[in-house]
Amino acid sequence: MQLQLKIWHKMIIGIAIPSLIVLIGSIFTYEYLNDVKDRQEFVEIADDIKEDVLELRRNEKNFFHYKNAEHRDNVYNAILLLENTIKSISREIIEDIGQEDFSMLNKSVQTYTNYIDELYESYQDEIEVTEKVREEGRKLEDSVGKGKRRGGLTTSFVLNLRRLEKNYMFFRDKKSFLELNTALSELKSAAPDCTECISYKEAIRNLISTYRKTASIERKVRLTGKRLDEIAVKIARRERQKIRSFITVTNRFLLAAVALLCILGPLLVYKTANYIVTPINRLSEITKRIAAGDLNVRAPLKERDETYSLALSFNTMLDTLRERENQLVEKEKELYQSKKLASIGILTSGVAHELTNPLNNISMIAQTYTELYDKLSREDRLAFMNNVQKEAERIRDIVRDLLDFSKPKEKTFRETDINTVVEKSLRLVQNMLDISNIETYVTLGAGLGTVFIDEHQIQQVFVNLITNAIQAMPGGGMLYIETRLSSNGEFVEIDIRDTGKGIPPEFLPHIFDPFFSTKGVEGTGLGMSVSYGIIKNHKGNIKVQSKVGEGSTFTVELPVYRNGA
Amino acid sequence: MNKQYKIMVIDDEKIVGDMTKMTLEQDGYVVETFLNAAPALERLKEEKFDVIVTDYKMKGIDGMEVLRTVKKLYPEIVVIMITAFANLDAAIEALRSDVHDFFPKPVKIKELKASIQRALAKDK
Numbered sequence: 001m002q003l004q005l006k007i008w009h010k011m012i013i014g015i016a017i018p019s020l021i022v023l024i025g026s027i028f029t030y031e032y033l034n035d036v037k038d039r040q041e042f043v044e045i046a047d048d049i050k051e052d053v054l055e056l057r058r059n060e061k062n063f064f065h066y067k068n069a070e071h072r073d074n075v076y077n078a079i080l081l082l083e084n085t086i087k088s089i090s091r092e093i094i095e096d097i098g099q100e101d102f103s104m105l106n107k108s109v110q111t112y113t114n115y116i117d118e119l120y121e122s123y124q125d126e127i128e129v130t131e132k133v134r135e136e137g138r139k140l141e142d143s144v145g146k147g148k149r150r151g152g153l154t155t156s157f158v159l160n161l162r163r164l165e166k167n168y169m170f171f172r173d174k175k176s177f178l179e180l181n182t183a184l185s186e187l188k189s190a191a192p193d194c195t196e197c198i199s200y201k202e203a204i205r206n207l208i209s210t211y212r213k214t215a216s217i218e219r220k221v222r223l224t225g226k227r228l229d230e231i232a233v234k235i236a237r238r239e240r241q242k243i244r245s246f247i248t249v250t251n252r253f254l255l256a257a258v259a260l261l262c263i264l265g266p267l268l269v270y271k272t273a274n275y276i277v278t279p280i281n282r283l284s285e286i287t288k289r290i291a292a293g294d295l296n297v298r299a300p301l302k303e304r305d306e307t308y309s310l311a312l313s314f315n316t317m318l319d320t321l322r323e324r325e326n327q328l329v330e331k332e333k334e335l336y337q338s339k340k341l342a343s344i345g346i347l348t349s350g351v352a353h354e355l356t357n358p359l360n361n362i363s364m365i366a367q368t369y370t371e372l373y374d375k376l377s378r379e380d381r382l383a384f385m386n387n388v389q390k391e392a393e394r395i396r397d398i399v400r401d402l403l404d405f406s407k408p409k410e411k412t413f414r415e416t417d418i419n420t421v422v423e424k425s426l427r428l429v430q431n432m433l434d435i436s437n438i439e440t441y442v443t444l445g446a447g448l449g450t451v452f453i454d455e456h457q458i459q460q461v462f463v464n465l466i467t468n469a470i471q472a473m474p475g476g477g478m479l480y481i482e483t484r485l486s487s488n489g490e491f492v493e494i495d496i497r498d499t500g501k502g503i504p505p506e507f508l509p510h511i512f513d514p515f516f517s518t519k520g521v522e523g524t525g526l527g528m529s530v531s532y533g534i535i536k537n538h539k540g541n542i543k544v545q546s547k548v549g550e551g552s553t554f555t556v557e558l559p560v561y562r563n564g565a
Numbered sequence: 566m567n568k569q570y571k572i573m574v575i576d577d578e579k580i581v582g583d584m585t586k587m588t589l590e591q592d593g594y595v596v597e598t599f600l601n602a603a604p605a606l607e608r609l610k611e612e613k614f615d616v617i618v619t620d621y622k623m624k625g626i627d628g629m630e631v632l633r634t635v636k637k638l639y640p641e642i643v644v645i646m647i648t649a650f651a652n653l654d655a656a657i658e659a660l661r662s663d664v665h666d667f668f669p670k671p672v673k674i675k676e677l678k679a680s681i682q683r684a685l686a687k688d689k
Contacts, residue, residue, distance in 0.1 A: 357578050359670070360578070360581065360649065360670035361580040361584075362671075363670075363671035363672070364584040364672060365580060365584060367584070367675075368584040368588050368674065371588055371674065372587060372588065372591060375591065387580060391580070434622070434624060
């Protein structure tokens, strides 16, 4: 079932769909802006974390350098800052960052804190151990300085040893360690039984092991810090990447939406307009065809909108119109036939009278023949019979003319000489003219050319015009018939003029209307309207001029036939 | 039949005149025929006729006019009218103008003869 919409609905849809597209686009844009804002926040947080971590690392370095509680606390503060930043991260962002990275971040911070504690402890140990070394060093120095020489131990050796010890404490590198170690081995070989030497060595060993422990913890701290750094950088980078790709995607989406609107919008508006206008246009097209005379067209009942009832009424109107036209055509036929019958009636009474004379002649010949049979010569008798024959032929001719006129005929257009048609028509009505005491004056033009006509129909027109003329002159009168070429040479004109009572001016405009008849005029002959129709069918004209009391002139114009033209 | 009666026949149908003349002459009448009324009326000025048989409908001067003229100028002449169409008005008008008889075509010659005889008998 096809969806049927009213124009009203179509218009709403036509407006609503582009509006909807714009609305959806706006919502998306709004959402997009919000998202961008959120993303921006994420990036800011990621940047904060990164900054906090950097700050932490800076303090870490200072702590490594100064190794004291103050700098340890600075590190703690930095950790606290970072922790606070991490705590401020919303669940939403955590999800965005990824649970894995987030927990790793947290764990790393925890580990880092633990290492820092350990490191501080180790630094404290270092102070103790360093003090011990210095103490034992001083003891050793003292023992040598008091002259208690022990083997190959010299003051300069001990002083050199203490220098190396200081170097090691200062540089804590492999070179200084190796130098110190070599010096310690020399000390052992130089004074194997020196107790101070053993204590000093012991203290140095402690120092070395503490230093190693510190270095190990520092390494761990650095590693953890580095990891924190990496995680922070990773998060920040990922957030940036995400926002970049998000902007790209959204940009594309918006671009697509705008393009869609640009393409779909006009298309939709066009379609809607089309949708509305098409049925109206169709009706308008049909109206044109009706105006051109085609009553067989019907408006298609396609859309169930306002045009539907319009189309329905249209079709009903057309049905009625066609029915009327059919009736009219039928009526015209009937009219034509009835008028023709009336015409035949009039002609028949004339013809009947005309027949009386030859009949009377035959009758009288027969009576005389019988009466005078014995007295008639052979020649007389033959002459009688010849006359009978002639009269019979006369009757035949009269009857044939009438039959010829009254027989319904198929229309046949032929190239015809109009003067012949005028003469034939006159023959048909001659008797009536005689009876009615009408003198006929016929002027047939020469060189008229031919006309392309249905002779029978044109003859009917002439008979009609002449019978009307006869009826217009009940007391007798004069009938003038004239044929001639029109002044421009394109028409043959036939005048039929009577000296009858004339037609009142108020009737003149209606004289060719169907069913029109001047009151009081007995018999109408072939209707004027039928004559008019016949002449129009011949692409001709029929005109009338009349003056009451003087008579009427009917002029028939028929186009001259141009062979092959 | 001691007196030769003169009869005039006016009809534009030549056969009517011819046949009437032939028959009436057999009975001893003197018959003259005319195809038009005008020469017939002229002839009346020259010669006296006893009976005029005229057609009613003719070109030029018609039967009614002949009747009126004759009755006016020569009231003693008997006029018999024949007509091709039975028109009651015409018959009444003719009778008023003192027509002797009125025959519709086709004419029975015997009846016409009888009518003439009656008219002439009355005349005696």
